[in-house]
Amino acid sequence: MGWLQGSNYRTLQYQRLRKHRRYCQSLIARTLSAMYGQVMLKTIRKPKSKQDFALVLGVESSCDETAASVLRRAQDGQVEVLSSIVASQDEIHTPYGGVVPELAARAHMQKIESVMVRAVEQAGINWTQLHAVAATSGPGLIGGVITGLMAAKGLSVSLDIPLIAVNHLEGHAVSPRLTDDCPFPYLLLLVSGGHTQLLGVKGVGDFTRLGSTRDDAAGETFDKTAKIMGLGFPGGPAVEKMAANGDPKAVKLPRPFMGKPHADFSFSGLKTATLRAYENLINAKLGQASERDKANLAASFQQAVCDILCDRTKTAMDMFKRTDKGPYRFVVAGGVAANARIRTALDKLCTDNNFTLFAPPLKYCGDNGAMIALAGAERLALGITSDLDVCARPRWPLDQDSADNNPASGFGKKGPKS
Ligand code: ADP
Ligand code: MG
Numbered sequence: 188m189g190w191l192q193g194s195n196y197r198t199l200q201y202q203r204l205r206k207h208r209r210y211c212q213s214l215i216a217r218t219l220s221a222m223y224g225q226v227m228l229k230t231i232r233k234p235k236s237k238q239d240f241a242l243v244l245g246v247e248s249s250c251d252e253t254a255a256s257v258l259r260r261a262q263d264g265q266v267e268v269l270s271s272i273v274a275s276q277d278e279i280h281t282p283y284g285g286v287v288p289e290l291a292a293r294a295h296m297q298k299i300e301s302v303m304v305r306a307v308e309q310a311g312i313n314w315t316q317l318h319a320v321a322a323t324s325g326p327g328l329i330g331g332v333i334t335g336l337m338a339a340k341g342l343s344v345s346l347d348i349p350l351i352a353v354n355h356l357e358g359h360a361v362s363p364r365l366t367d368d369c370p371f372p373y374l375l376l377l378v379s380g381g382h383t384q385l386l387g388v389k390g391v392g393d394f395t396r397l398g399s400t401r402d403d404a405a406g407e408t409f410d411k412t413a414k415i416m417g418l419g420f421p422g423g424p425a426v427e428k429m430a431a432n433g434d435p436k437a438v439k440l441p442r443p444f445m446g447k448p449h450a451d452f453s454f455s456g457l458k459t460a461t462l463r464a465y466e467n468l469i470n471a472k473l474g475q476a477s478e479r480d481k482a483n484l485a486a487s488f489q490q491a492v493c494d495i496l497c498d499r500t501k502t503a504m505d506m507f508k509r510t511d512k513g514p515y516r517f518v519v520a521g522g523v524a525a526n527a528r529i530r531t532a533l534d535k536l537c538t539d540n541n542f543t544l545f546a547p548p549l550k551y552c553g554d555n556g557a558m559i560a561l562a563g564a565e566r567l568a569l570g571i572t573s574d575l576d577v578c579a580r581p582r583w584p585l586d587q588d589s590a591d592n593n594p595a596s597g598f599g600k601k602g603p604k605s
Contacts, residue, residue, distance in 0.1 A: 321563020
């Protein structure tokens, strides 16, 4: 290659890159054309250059929900969810008491097409009216993330519309903005099956991590507790139901990090203590815990999580106030935000600390396509789109900076934990 120097060499490389790219694009388009049959478009219509609104399809497949939604976002920020389809895999994973990644990936493959078609049909639009497609491209179970992201890439190529790769956590972070006028900046408690974090959110994609879990996530702890007690899957709603008739003071359980000056969480000690408490119960009752005992343990566990979340949030509120002038807004998002006792306790905490609470309606607490569509639409409005070679990422911290520089925010084998 010595005879090819300078700009000639670069031109050749560039041509090769373009050729390779065209090949990839046509490959994806052909594959998806085959997949979607008549659904795929024969004619491609480009969006008008000056639209006063954007229609965005959001695709979510990072864990055990295959979801898609069409959202209309006006230029002034007004949002309307035209459709939101969620195909849950609860039945598939129930026998195992937790999500089995391989089964989840297969189920996403089976459902992704029909879920997207239903989302577009229910929105009352046709495919050519879409202005962009947004898809979760991490963090999450890689098989599922690849499925949704590849489907979105195919649509992007076929419809000639921009692709927006969305961080799943950013979707949760903006979820209250689907229904409420909740402007930036705000303090966010993101509390789901895979994550428990406190972040300052200053704008689109602008996150500062104030604290995060050093071991398990709160939702995961709910799921494990339900599994230990044989309450079923997903664990959160099952524990909440069981706790309704129990005494939250009946069983003494630990509350790790309560009162500490940092805003990190730890749930593994609580998980083990709950397991021990249940074993003691079984032993004392000769192998059979009564419904009353189970209700008391569930209520005590739920109260411990609630106390931990409130205490850590209070510390983060103080941190947030040091750098922000107010008015102060607080957002709780993610699957665990569906818990009524936790919502009520956080509401009181907000009142006591001069914050306004924003929490998404229950249907947008767990994983859904609408929050991904919104995160995508907000990026699109700023002109932020993704290249077709964007990769699926099993790990993807919202705030890379803090994850790199603060060991307390957690490191996994493959880099900072998200
Ligand atoms: P992820 O994005 O990590 O998959 P989701 O946002 O879908 O998580 O939330 C799922 C988690 O939320 C599960 O761990 C589930 O047990 C928990 N969860 C759902 N509803 C409740 C509830 N009512 N109380 C407590 N936890 C809940
Ligand atoms: Mg989630």
